[in-house]
Amino acid sequence: MDVKAVRNEFPILHQEVNGHPLVYLDSSATSQKPRKVIEKLDEYYRGYNSNVHRGVHTLGTKATDEYEGAREKVRRFINASSIQEVIFTRGTTTAINTVASSYGRANFQPGDEIVITPMEHHSNIIPWQxxxxxxxxTLKYMPLQPDGTIRLEDAKETITSNTKMVAIMQVSNVLGTINPVKEIARIAHEQNAVILVDGAQSAPHMKIDVQDLDADFFAFSGHKMCGPTGIGVLYGKKALLNDMEPVEFGGEMIDFVNLYDSTWKELPWKFEGGTPIIAGAVGLGAAIDFLNDIGLDQIQEHEHKLAQYAMDRMQTVEGMQIYGPEERAGLVTFNLADVHPHDLATVLDAEGIAVRAGHHCAQPLMRWLDVSATARASFYLYNTEEEIDRLVEGLQTTKEYFGDVF
Incomplete structure (x- = not known):
């Protein structure tokens, strides 16, 4: 992968922050956008801004074709069997809430179990709570190993005949753990449970095949994979989605409306009430084209090398504590001695280096790690080893600034 050529596609990366060239290491929070996506959004608003599905005029037809074309791109991207299984949402959070509210309300009762893990993002905890x-x-938690991984033996013990739902992230946004969701799906199905996979941190970085994973539901966001904010996807097996009730009611998702009762459109539109996120979907389609042109295998390999390089370099810094397993996705979460992560991130920002600091929407995991907060450097297809060197230099600067704690 020609990283220099890739970087040239991202206008935002070519700037200075606080007098230093920008080093953006916060892609797990949101990725930057390539020129192709920015231009596609501009093209939509300049050339064929219109509502979809409702008009027969030229602009409406063009907008509808682009919107539904993006759905087909998503279908191929995750290898869903039908566009009816691809629902556009505001993001991963909305997708998970849709399943919890619709499927959960209809299928859970006292004595049933919902199994999740302590590493989940709040968006995959609170809806189930x-x-x-x-x-x-009953909400149950699958135990974690000391390095933040999951043993299949523990999954088998936690998932029982009472389990109705297993909800698990494929990649941890804090630890970088890559969970064995395919094997966990098999265990869940043996107990007649369904599984929802939070793919927010996996879909941007690795090939996804929902049929091979045998995921019943799969959720991800566009803004973490070079697409716009405010757009995401809920994949669901057609048979499950057909049996579920919508959670938002209004225009677009209806078939017939009578004075006292109404019926719904077929999938996927019954879950897309109101004017949909047209520009977001079109932009997401452009992002998928961009990622496919580069290749998800190449992106994953590049990020794996960056993560290993980062851990090797960062461990040379006195007082460094890195969290998570040795084999991981493209991020490193850490603390530096007794320096508060917010102070650390502030010093790094003064050097033009953007990292994330805080609890990362994973407070139960922070308590499991016995820390209040951490810093996180997350990598994507446009990052380089030279930027990691800059990070290490910034950590050394932080040490000098807070020398009394070392």
Whole structure:
């Protein structure tokens, strides 16, 4: 992969921050956008801005073709069997909430179990907490190994005949753990449970095949994979989605409306009430084209090398504590001695280096790690080893600034 050529496609990377060339190491929060995506959004608003599905005029037809064309691109990107299984949402959070509210409300009852893990993002914890309270189901947590991985033996013990739902992230946004979701899906299905996979941190970085994973539901966001904010995807097996009720009601998702009752459109539109996120979907389609042109295998290999290089370099810094397994996705979460992560991130920002600091929407995991917060450097297809060297130099600067804690 020609990283220099890739970087040239991202206008935002070619600037200075606080007098230093920008080093952007926060792609797990949101990725930067290539020129192809920016131009596609501009093309939509300049050339064929219109509502979809409703008009027969030229602009409406063009907008509809682009919107539904993006759905087909998503279908191929994750290898869904039908466009009816691809629902556009505002993001991963909305997708998970849709499943929890619709599927959970109809299928959970007292005595049923919802199994998740302590490493989940809040967006894959709180919806299940709420639906468990509403339905009387029990929330259970799969135990983690000391390095933040999951043993299949523990999955088998936690998932029982009472389990109705397993909800798990494919890649941890804190630890970088790559969870064995295919094997966990098999275990869940042996117990007649369904599985939802949070793909927010995996879909941008590796090939996804929902049929091979045998995921019942799969959720991800566009803004973490070079696409716009405000657009995401819920994949669901057609049979499950057909049996689920919509969670938003109004225009676009209806078939017939009578005075006292209504019927819904077929999939996927029954879950897309109101004017959909047209520009976001079109931009996501352009992002998928961009990623496919480069190749997900090449992106994953590049990020793996960066993560290994970063861990090797960062471990040379006195006082460094790195969290998570040795084999990981493209991010490193860490603390530096007793320097608060927010102070660390502030010093790095003064050097033009953008990292994330805080609990990363994973407070239960922070308590499991016995820390209040951490810093995180996350990598993507446009990052380089030279930028990691800059990070290490910034960490040394931080040490000098807070020398009294070392």
């Amino acid at each position: 709420q639906i468990a309270k509403e339905t009387g189901a």
